[in-house]
Amino acid sequence: MEIDSLLKQTSFCNNDLVSLLTCTNQAEEQLFAYSKYIRDTTIGNSVHMRGLVEISNICIKDCLYCGIRRSNNHAQRYSLTDEEILNAASFAHRYQYGSIVLQGGERKDKAFTERIEQLLLKIKKLSNNTLGITLSLGEQNKETLQRWKDAGAHRYLLRIETSNEKLYQKIHPKDELHNFHTRLECIHLLQECGYQTGTGVMIGLPDQTIEDLANDLLFLKNIDVDMVGMGPYLEHHETPLWEKRNQLLTPKQRLQLGLHMVSCLRILMPDINIAATTALQAIDPYGREKALEIGANVIMPNITPLTNRANYQLYENKPGMDEGAEESTQRLIESVRKSGCQVQLASWGDSQHFFKRSN
Numbered sequence: 143m144e145i146d147s148l149l150k151q152t153s154f155c156n157n158d159l160v161s162l163l164t165c166t167n168q169a170e171e172q173l174f175a176y177s178k179y180i181r182d183t184t185i186g187n188s189v190h191m192r193g194l195v196e197i198s199n200i201c202i203k204d205c206l207y208c209g210i211r212r213s214n215n216h217a218q219r220y221s222l223t224d225e226e227i228l229n230a231a232s233f234a235h236r237y238q239y240g241s242i243v244l245q246g247g248e249r250k251d252k253a254f255t256e257r258i259e260q261l262l263l264k265i266k267k268l269s270n271n272t273l274g275i276t277l278s279l280g281e282q283n284k285e286t287l288q289r290w291k292d293a294g295a296h297r298y299l300l301r302i303e304t305s306n307e308k309l310y311q312k313i314h315p316k317d318e319l320h321n322f323h324t325r326l327e328c329i330h331l332l333q334e335c336g337y338q339t340g341t342g343v344m345i346g347l348p349d350q351t352i353e354d355l356a357n358d359l360l361f362l363k364n365i366d367v368d369m370v371g372m373g374p375y376l377e378h379h380e381t382p383l384w385e386k387r388n389q390l391l392t393p394k395q396r397l398q399l400g401l402h403m404v405s406c407l408r409i410l411m412p413d414i415n416i417a418a419t420t421a422l423q424a425i426d427p428y429g430r431e432k433a434l435e436i437g438a439n440v441i442m443p444n445i446t447p448l449t450n451r452a453n454y455q456l457y458e459n460k461p462g463m464d465e466g467a468e469e470s471t472q473r474l475i476e477s478v479r480k481s482g483c484q485v486q487l488a489s490w491g492d493s494q495h496f497f498k499r500s501n
């Protein structure tokens with residue numbers, strides 16, 4: 143089918159999405175122009191900043207793709223102090239980021255969940271309740287999620303990684319801690335607790351097909367999420383999946399596929415928040431800007447103290463290891479403008495979809 147008639151459709155099946163994900167040249171240009179148009183006419187061209195704080199790389203999980211997996215003895219483990227986290231939050235507040243994301247390895251112990259609760263209260267206090275807080279701290283039970291919500295977090299990110307259960311099993315250890323259904327259940331818990339709920343997938347995993355990615359898009363639409371962060375899979379030599387590096391798409395192909403995913407998702411879900419992820423930037427220095435040009439609307443500059451940044455390596459060649467938060471903020475605002483968007487400072491930048499969904 144011609145791209146024109148495809149884009150005019152109001153609903154899309156797996157085959158349609160496969161065509162869109164693989165289109166090239168002029169058809170690709172049309173696809174990208176259309177997703178940008180959808181964003182601009184639905185939610186506008188504002189881009190929201192979230193200051194990303196990587197609070198710790200200590201993790202109980204052992205995901206086969208991740209550089210901070212429990213079994214990687216070479217990862218130097220760290221946990222930011224309360225003071226470091228609160229300083230990062232103050233920085234974000236001072237620089238009018240509007241909100242922050244606290245991301246870290248998964249831990250469920252009481253000392254950890256209580257500490258996060260206290261930190262949330264302190265961050266709210268230091269910002270006179272103005273700073274929005276997103277959490278990205280793995281699978282948690284309902285009680286913990288509710289406590290964190292009551293303490294001031296209002297958005298939560300938990301990627302499904304892939305919506306294909308068989309593929310999920312291939313990239314995770316086969317045990318109860320890494321269970322596809324538990325993860326899915328946890329995403330539903332987030333929705334039940336009233337979080338603006340974000341999920342996402344990795345693109346270009348070994349053994350992943352274009353049909354899988356088309357299904358991922360349909361999955362995201364189906365579970366009706368408010369926010370999505372997805373990016374290319376990037377191999378890490380201290381992980382088991384490194385062995386499969388020879389069967390991957392080239393990084394450039396993964397970047398291109400990532401952009402197609404963002405573009406298609408914007409068309410499927412016009413009013414959600416879509417992040418221009420760091421993994422895109424790892425392949426191309428302007429990868430994030432390219433995503434903003436075609437429909438993403440969120441960017442998450444890293445504001446973790448420089449001394450700890452090198453230890454939070456989910457994948458190799460992670461960008462921004464040497465750039466202080468102050469200098470990178472200014473540069474980023476400038477490059478966002480160049481992608482035809484406007485940085486919206488000092489606002490939470492909530493997902494418009496969330497309010498429509500909960501009304």
Ligand code: 5AD
Pocket residue numbers: 207208209301303343344373374375376377378421456457
């Ligand atoms: N390549 C790309 N993304 C990765 N993540 C973890 N490891 C990798 C990797 N090797 C992503 C996962 C996780 C998020 C925090 O980082 O999707 O949910």
